[in-house]
Amino acid sequence: MSSILIRDLVKRHGAQVTVDRVSLEIGQGEFVAFLGPSGCGKTTTLRMIAGLTEASAGSIHFGTREVTNLPPYLRDAGLVFQGYALFPHMSVAENVAFGLQMRKVDRAEVRRRVDEALSLVKLAHLAGRLPKELSGGQQQRVALARAIVYKPEVLLLDEPLSALDAKLRTEVRTELRRLQSALGLTTIFVTHDQDEALSVADRIVVMSAGRVEQVGTPREIYQRPATRFVAEFIGLTNLFPGGLEGPGRFRCESGECFSTGSTDVPPNASVLAIRPEHVSLLRDDPAPGGACALAATVEDVIYRGALTEFVVRTASGAKLAAHLQNTDLGRDELRPGDRVIASWPADAPMLF
Ligand SMILES: Nc1ncnc2c1ncn2[C@@H]1O[C@H](COP(=O)(O)OP(=O)(O)OP(=O)(O)O)[C@@H](O)[C@H]1O
Numbered sequence: 001m002s003s004i005l006i007r008d009l010v011k012r013h014g015a016q017v018t019v020d021r022v023s024l025e026i027g028q029g030e031f032v033a034f035l036g037p038s039g040c041g042k043t044t045t046l047r048m049i050a051g052l053t054e055a056s057a058g059s060i061h062f063g064t065r066e067v068t069n070l071p072p073y074l075r076d077a078g079l080v081f082q083g084y085a086l087f088p089h090m091s092v093a094e095n096v097a098f099g100l101q102m103r104k105v106d107r108a109e110v111r112r113r114v115d116e117a118l119s120l121v122k123l124a125h126l127a128g129r130l131p132k133e134l135s136g137g138q139q140q141r142v143a144l145a146r147a148i149v150y151k152p153e154v155l156l157l158d159e160p161l162s163a164l165d166a167k168l169r170t171e172v173r174t175e176l177r178r179l180q181s182a183l184g185l186t187t188i189f190v191t192h193d194q195d196e197a198l199s200v201a202d203r204i205v206v207m208s209a210g211r212v213e214q215v216g217t218p219r220e221i222y223q224r225p226a227t228r229f230v231a232e233f234i235g236l237t238n239l240f241p242g243g244l245e246g247p248g249r250f251r252c253e254s255g256e257c258f259s260t261g262s263t264d265v266p267p268n269a270s271v272l273a274i275r276p277e278h279v280s281l282l283r284d285d286p287a288p289g290g291a292c293a294l295a296a297t298v299e300d301v302i303y304r305g306a307l308t309e310f311v312v313r314t315a316s317g318a319k320l321a322a323h324l325q326n327t328d329l330g331r332d333e334l335r336p337g338d339r340v341i342a343s344w345p346a347d348a349p350m351l352f
């Protein structure tokens, strides 16, 4: 187990800079998720940390050991990479045991740890199969067991659960998190799934176009996004372009005027954002008025089981998304065309 320290890491592909001065400190035993849209540089950054791709500039330390120019096998990191294949002629158990045998672990211990790793990924019953006799998701789980089995100093996982269905994905990530935390493995987990990042990580690194946008706990990232990019990427957000009009008041381009609430208000704020789950909808009977409420018409209703997603349109034509929990079984259903009052708590708006 060791910490990971990354300083000004850069990757150039010809004239294109695909990773741009990324600096990070990851604590011993910490579970960090790299999150960002396709092409933002997550895999490239992780490959440089693993030693599979050469860094153009910058440095990487595992604990006090500089590994920037070491080949992958000297870095002692457990890896699961996109398209990182299993040994085709070895069984599932042999694939998982390989790293332990290379490290001269005794046979009884190899058996015990292979069993443990295979039960982690719920594949104990397929230990004797060859990789070609497995589904894509099963192969991916073998790769994860193989990476974790020898309790590496550092675990580097690039979308290790992407081929699994939703239920299995949740189960394996919960188990992975439990084992990682029990063993104190310093882990980087790449994903473009924000739910996954929010639910498993100690901290999230949000990346965009080769750069780090924000580093923080899931709560910090979700509740206090540092930039408009992060706000939009983490959860669909209602965005209103406009500008400040006197203290505490924001004039939207669409005409509405909203209270800015109690959050930090940057003096040159140009966007006001409200999360859909902060918006309530009431039937348009007694209009409550006030700065945090406006009349609208329901346009779209999408039932999602635990919640219902509504899109409403204000008189000026602005669209607003509202996600309402379906806790009240007897609730009178809103339908397209219904007139409503949309409102939110005074501290709901975020400004960028
Ligand atoms: N060998 C290469 N040569 C040129 N460009 C590359 C190379 N490898 C990656 N890139 C570019 O670097 C950028 C970052 O790629 P990377 O694979 O790191 O993205 P990612 O965040 O992992 O995306 P995804 O979520 O789709 O896996 C992309 O624009 C990609 O096209």
Ligand SMILES: [Mg+2]
Pocket: 042, 043, 044, 082, 158
């Ligand atoms: Mg990738």
